[in-house]
Amino acid sequence: MQALVIAAHGSHLNAGSSQPTFDHADTIRAVGAFDEVRESFWKEEPSFREVLRTVDADEVYVVPLFISEGYFTEQVIPRELRLDGWDPEDWDSDGTSATHTTLTASDTDQTVHYCGPVGTHDSMSDVIVQRAESVTGDTDVGDGFGLAVVGHGTERNENSAKAIEYHADRIRESGRFDEVQALFMDEDPEVDDVTDFFESDDIVVVPLFVADGFHTQEDIPEDMGLTDDYRTGWETPAEVDGHRIWYSGAVGTEPLMADVVLERAADAGADVDAAIDEVRSTTGGSPASGD
Amino acid sequence: MRDDQVAAAEDAAIDGIDFDGLRLSPAGAEYHLLIGDGEPRSVANDELGAALSAHADYVTNWYYWHAVAPQKADRWAFLRWVEHAGDLDVERRYAAMGDGKFARNWGQLRITVTIDADGERRYGLGHVDDADEPETALDSYDDPLDARTLTKYDDDGHFRPLKTAPTLQTGWQFTDLSGADLVTAVDFFYPATVTNWHRERGTKRSDAPAGRAGAERHASQEGELDVSHWRETMARQTGIYGLIETWDRGEGHEHVEWVAEACCDDSQCLKRREWQYDEETELDAPGGEGEFPCREPCSLVVAAARKWTKLESEESRTYEFDLTPSEKEQIEAIIDAVADGTADEIRDADVYDGANRYRARFLRAKLFDEDGNLSGVETGE
Numbered sequence: 001m002q003a004l005v006i007a008a009h010g011s012h013l014n015a016g017s018s019q020p021t022f023d024h025a026d027t028i029r030a031v032g033a034f035d036e037v038r039e040s041f042w043k044e045e046p047s048f049r050e051v052l053r054t055v056d057a058d059e060v061y062v063v064p065l066f067i068s069e070g071y072f073t074e075q076v077i078p079r080e081l082r083l084d085g086w087d088p089e090d091w092d093s094d095g096t097s098a099t100h101t102t103l104t105a106s107d108t109d110q111t112v113h114y115c116g117p118v119g120t121h122d123s124m125s126d127v128i129v130q131r132a133e134s135v136t137g138d139t140d141v142g143d144g145f146g147l148a149v150v151g152h153g154t155e156r157n158e159n160s161a162k163a164i165e166y167h168a169d170r171i172r173e174s175g176r177f178d179e180v181q182a183l184f185m186d187e188d189p190e191v192d193d194v195t196d197f198f199e200s201d202d203i204v205v206v207p208l209f210v211a212d213g214f215h216t217q218e219d220i221p222e223d224m225g226l227t228d229d230y231r232t233g234w235e236t237p238a239e240v241d242g243h244r245i246w247y248s249g250a251v252g253t254e255p256l257m258a259d260v261v262l263e264r265a266a267d268a269g270a271d272v273d274a275a276i277d278e279v280r281s282t283t284g285g286s287p288a289s290g291d
Numbered sequence: 292m293r294d295d296q297v298a299a300a301e302d303a304a305i306d307g308i309d310f311d312g313l314r315l316s317p318a319g320a321e322y323h324l325l326i327g328d329g330e331p332r333s334v335a336n337d338e339l340g341a342a343l344s345a346h347a348d349y350v351t352n353w354y355y356w357h358a359v360a361p362q363k364a365d366r367w368a369f370l371r372w373v374e375h376a377g378d379l380d381v382e383r384r385y386a387a388m389g390d391g392k393f394a395r396n397w398g399q400l401r402i403t404v405t406i407d408a409d410g411e412r413r414y415g416l417g418h419v420d421d422a423d424e425p426e427t428a429l430d431s432y433d434d435p436l437d438a439r440t441l442t443k444y445d446d447d448g449h450f451r452p453l454k455t456a457p458t459l460q461t462g463w464q465f466t467d468l469s470g471a472d473l474v475t476a477v478d479f480f481y482p483a484t485v486t487n488w489h490r491e492r493g494t495k496r497s498d499a500p501a502g503r504a505g506a507e508r509h510a511s512q513e514g515e516l517d518v519s520h521w522r523e524t525m526a527r528q529t530g531i532y533g534l535i536e537t538w539d540r541g542e543g544h545e546h547v548e549w550v551a552e553a554c555c556d557d558s559q560c561l562k563r564r565e566w567q568y569d570e571e572t573e574l575d576a577p578g579g580e581g582e583f584p585c586r587e588p589c590s591l592v593v594a595a596a597r598k599w600t601k602l603e604s605e606e607s608r609t610y611e612f613d614l615t616p617s618e619k620e621q622i623e624a625i626i627d628a629v630a631d632g633t634a635d636e637i638r639d640a641d642v643y644d645g646a647n648r649y650r651a652r653f654l655r656a657k658l659f660d661e662d663g664n665l666s667g668v669e670t671g672e
Contacts, residue, residue, distance in 0.1 A: 012594060015443055015450035022439055029436075043590050045454045046482035050586075053486045054478055056363040075529055107517070 003057035010041030027258035033275030048080035067119030100268035153184030210252035351410025365489035438479035519587035551576035621645035
């Protein structure tokens, strides 16, 4: 028996926060890759503290639905899951390279394969590109387009920005878009000045957030000048300073995110290769490259 | 009863069966068979099938609990509890389930169970307040995953951040769930309540399933609820919640009484609070009467406690307001109405209620200055 637990932030205030977690869990349930799949939240229930006891399997893959390595993945989740002997050094990460480590949960004696966050997995770059395809309605989008990958950023955690830059670099190197730029809400270069960073007329803006909420539906659209008041909505694309901004909303709502969750579990040893192929085909991803 | 159920019991008889009044033990070329409170008898090996067939209820009951019901100890025990297996014998349970008379309440959930001729249980799940509603008046669901949506909003469409708040929406039903799906649905409505309830109750070891990997691990956790009291829970917090620990200043625990009274009363949460100030110091605030326990302050309590830690670091000071006696009582009535969640229920024209909107607007018009200060008294730094 193997179980998958998806560990996400959730919210006390925003009903929509948990929805992407539920959606990706259901995609994975539908392909039957695990005997059990359970969602768990920092702010909702079941809590990280109690989720392991709700699953039957002796072997559990825990995948954090977080964007970057940091406070939640290194402190909160391991502590609340009661992962004995956890040490962030076990991940041996440079800030974006954590894969997994295997520990025992003292609460339940289950074997827990604790995975790195979805946000830093290589396949996340594919999800960002697919998000750009979704918002433009063009599966070949890239030529003549700029791409802005937007993160929260925080001076308190350098890994927050690293995750954004990591994917921006990877997509830039792929050569698909004319220009690629990492932008941030809380540090330079700031998303407020998005048009200053691009020569292309068309700019796709993909925020690297797990769920839509305050930041992606209020702050960023107003900061970029898509609208003066988020409550009145905005056009897609919206004209700003002579550019057309294609704003996608949170990348975490893209169905292909379920693939990243599975990839994380697969890297930790879960037998889910067939499920990955199936999820990629149902969520519009390209076939796995065989690496 | 199906032939394969009898055959399964015959296979298991080799190792002996002692379950819910069905007792069967091998003795050479025959078996000793004892049903319920009846007389023990000997049955020849080749007559065992026929002898078992004469006690269909006992055989299908054994089969259900060993081959159909989920075997994880807490799920198994919960389903046993649903049909009162700890209190009633097989015949009485079968009669009651056959009539569809069994119902158990779990928070605001109402669970019913019926049984067919093969001993297969099917479960119904609905809101306790809908128990008397005709089925046609309720929206029907069959996928336990739908419970996640039903639990998200209350009847007024407001988001429910606390799953065990007594605000579960009405108007829905699951009419035909398997045992496994019932437990899954219950765990979406009230996450982890089944497993924590099971850890808390000290049931007899014989009531736990055996013979599968992991059964021992689960059984060993029975009767051992790991309560984490206020002090250890707050000491564990880090980040923005790390400061809550400073609210405990070694000057008593009255502040935690207020938290428990504000958040953990049955009017706010259906879990039964088992956590106290610390291992030695029980709280006086009522913990509630709920079926399932609360084993540590939840994330809502922690988030609110952070706010209170900041607010309660302020020193009190003396303000001077002139109020009529009725105005003092009106302020008390407004606080009560908000705290009890009854402000919305006060009728528009009920000016006899101090928390009526016109009464409150009149008080504001009379007593607030243009900056919103009560009686024109500035708050100050």
